[in-house]
Amino acid sequence: MIERSFDVAVIGGGPAGMAAAAKAAELGLSxxxxxxxxxxxxxxxxxxxxxxxxxxxxxDLTGTQFAYxxxxxxxxxxxEVMLRAHVHSVEVEAHDEKVVNVVAxxxxxxxxxxALIYAAGAxxxxxxEIGVVGDRPAGIFTAGEAQLLxxxxxxxxxxxxxxxxxxDVGLIMARRFALEGARVKAVVxxxxxxxxxxxxxVQCLHDFGIPLLLSHAVVRVAGRGRVxxxxxxRVGEDLRPLPGTEFEIPCDTVVVAAGLRPNADLLERMGAAxxxxxxxxxxxxxxxxxxxxVFAAGNALVVNDxxxxxxxxxxxxxxxxxxxxxxxxLPAADWKPVARGRxxxxxxxxxxxxxxxxxxxxxxxxxxxxxxxxxxxxxxxRFAVAVRPAEMVRLELPRSxxxxxxxxxxxxxxxxxx
Amino acid sequence: MSExxxxxxxxxxxxxxxxxxxxxxLEVEGAGCARGVEYARRELTNPVRHVMTVVKVRCGDLPVxxxxxSKPVPKSCVFEVVKxxxxxxxxxxxxxGQVLLENVCGASLVATRRVRRVSGAGCPASPASP
Ligand SMILES: Cc1cc2nc3c(=O)[nH]c(=O)nc-3n(C[C@H](O)[C@H](O)[C@H](O)COP(=O)(O)OP(=O)(O)OC[C@H]3O[C@@H](n4cnc5c(N)ncnc54)[C@H](O)[C@@H]3O)c2cc1C
Numbered sequence: 144m145i146e147r148s149f150d151v152a153v154i155g156g157g158p159a160g161m162a163a164a165a166k167a168a169e170l171g172l173s174x175x176x177x178x179x180x181x182x183x184x185x186x187x188x189x190x191x192x193x194x195x196x197x198x199x200x201x202x203d204l205t206g207t208q209f210a211y212x213x214x215x216x217x218x219x220x221x222x223e224v225m226l227r228a229h230v231h232s233v234e235v236e237a238h239d240e241k242v243v244n245v246v247a248x249x250x251x252x253x254x255x256x257x258a259l260i261y262a263a264g265a266x267x268x269x270x271x272e273i274g275v276v277g278d279r280p281a282g283i284f285t286a287g288e289a290q291l292l293x294x295x296x297x298x299x300x301x302x303x304x305x306x307x308x309x310x311d312v313g314l315i316m317a318r319r320f321a322l323e324g325a326r327v328k329a330v331v332x333x334x335x336x337x338x339x340x341x342x343x344x345v346q347c348l349h350d351f352g353i354p355l356l357l358s359h360a361v362v363r364v365a366g367r368g369r370v371x372x373x374x375x376x377r378v379g380e381d382l383r384p385l386p387g388t389e390f391e392i393p394c395d396t397v398v399v400a401a402g403l404r405p406n407a408d409l410l411e412r413m414g415a416a417x418x419x420x421x422x423x424x425x426x427x428x429x430x431x432x433x434x435x436x437v438f439a440a441g442n443a444l445v446v447n448d449x450x451x452x453x454x455x456x457x458x459x460x461x462x463x464x465x466x467x468x469x470x471x472x473l474p475a476a477d478w479k480p481v482a483r484g485r486x487x488x489x490x491x492x493x494x495x496x497x498x499x500x501x502x503x504x505x506x507x508x509x510x511x512x513x514x515x516x517x518x519x520x521x522x523x524x525r526f527a528v529a530v531r532p533a534e535m536v537r538l539e540l541p542r543s544x545x546x547x548x549x550x551x552x553x554x555x556x557x558x559x560x561x
Numbered sequence: 562m563s564e565x566x567x568x569x570x571x572x573x574x575x576x577x578x579x580x581x582x583x584x585x586x587l588e589v590e591g592a593g594c595a596r597g598v599e600y601a602r603r604e605l606t607n608p609v610r611h612v613m614t615v616v617k618v619r620c621g622d623l624p625v626x627x628x629x630x631s632k633p634v635p636k637s638c639v640f641e642v643v644k645x646x647x648x649x650x651x652x653x654x655x656x657x658g659q660v661l662l663e664n665v666c667g668a669s670l671v672a673t674r675r676v677r678r679v680s681g682a683g684c685p686a687s688p689a690s691p
Binding site (some may be wrong): 191192208211293323340346350363496534 | 567576593611614617628645675
């Protein structure tokens with residue numbers, strides 16, 4: 144068994160992990176980046192569409208181009224990279240001592256570190272989790288599987304496609320299928336509004352004449368050997384199928400794009416508290432979980448629609464790790480909870496100290512127009528023309544906003560502009 | 562011309578625009594930045610889109626390489642680009658930014674991934690010079 148030792152170990156070589164490892168090394172820490180696949184990059188490596196990096200690089204890059212930019216930054220930073228290295232478990236031996244058990248090609252490696260940044264991304268929800276019954280023939284894919292087949296291996300998974308879910312992932316896959324000559328029969332969405340960005344509804348569906356069925360659900364898949372058709376029904380306000388509204392759509396492929404959940408199993412096993420609203424860990428403004436010295440970033444923390452935010456979180460976690468390593472722990476603080484107010488479904492971080500600036504990432508419950516996003520206790524407010532559940536709200540709480548303010552808690556709320 | 566509602570697709574902010582052609586000029590409401598105004602003008606006169614696809618690769622460590630148009634092409638030309646690439650095959654290695662096809666709908670098609678060469682049956686260590 145091999146033993147290695149670093150100031151900080153980063154789990155997951157996607158955008159958040161790459162940014163975290165590079166930043167940690169740039170800040171002078173010894174850092175290792177552990178990735179289970181045979182190359183760094185994470186999700187963007189299989190995204191061939193543009194829309195990546197507008198904030199981080201000030202350019203509109205494809206996912207692949209974006210991934211290479213970050214890979215180069217990791218290489219320049221001097222962080223060590225372990226590929227084909229799967230993190231199996233983590234032992235928390237002491238307050239500032241953790242051991243990461245890594246299954247690597249050369250055998251098991253025990254990586255000893257003082258701080259840990261967990262950036263293992265999210266996993267896709269499957270057809271089993273969304274209540275679709277019926278046959279289980281060939282031809283059912285998650286969106287990520289279909290994307291990997293098409294864009295990394297050049298295989299078209301099917302010719303007549305029904306897509307379940309209208310989040311960005313579903314919309315983007317609809318366009319990919321249409322561009323490669325498949326027929327996308329419908330994108331079926333259970334909610335009364337599209338799950339993805341409006342720009343993707345326009346350029347992925349409208350451009351190709353693909354029907355979007357809102358307030359509809361795929362209830363059953365039928366087919367022997369291969370998918371032959373799906374049964375779709377209209378749903379009521381309770382999101383249950385309305386009897387008598389069923390109809391069939393013939394197809395040979397079903398693509399499930401039913402959302403992502405943070406991949407938080409390892410964190411849970413370390414004893415980290417999990418927020419049911421995000422599915423990820425409870426964190427403070429430095430993105431430290433309830434396990435001291437264990438930080439989280441990217442989709443493992445909260446599902447991000449913008450890669451830029453995942454990168455920002457990775458860097459923030461690295462700054463936290465630096466403070467932790469140098470101080471033998473984060474300085475004691477009087478943590479104030481961030482409460483979710485009107486029309487806020489989730490908000491991260493969960494605690495702030497007021498001793499430094501913080502960035503809050505949030506999602507609304509339902510679409511709304513002409514609103515103020517505000518934190519009344521700090522007198523902070525920002526106007527937004529529109530907020531949608533698909534688009535994460537990012538709000539900076541500058542250090543100066545906390546000055547001279549006595550706080551017990553903060554409330555993030557979205558209210559109509561009077 | 563009457564008012565048209567458009568959703569700006571320049572960046573993920575997805576501003577809702579109200580555009581009106583009036584007296585030879587264009588009035589745009591709701592754009593968060595100047596690029597939104599420009600988008601509305603183009604969308605009403607000559608809408609353009611980037612096209613992305615994959616192209617077959619011989620002797621590579623991956624069977625295809627991803628590619629994008631060097632600039633947006635007219636929307637009506639999108640399928641011409643994909644058709645032109647359907648039967649295209651390039652030989653590894655492929656570098657990032659390498660031009661895979663020139664002059665399609667006024668743009669070229671450039672590689673957005675790196676594909677390394679692997680040698681084996683029918684694939685000598687370096688590509689045959691064209
Ligand atoms: C289809 C699709 C389209 C998107 N389009 C856009 C877009 O246009 N613009 C944009 O800004 N964003 C887009 N995004 C969002 C963006 O891709 C994500 O926000 C970003 O990838 C999150 O980065 P991450 O590092 O948290 O996770 P990931 O990219 O998922 O990376 C996690 C990494 O951790 C590794 N890992 C997991 N478990 C282990 C383990 N136990 N041991 C070792 N390694 C492990 C995985 O192999 C993976 O490489 C899109 C996402 C999808 C799915």
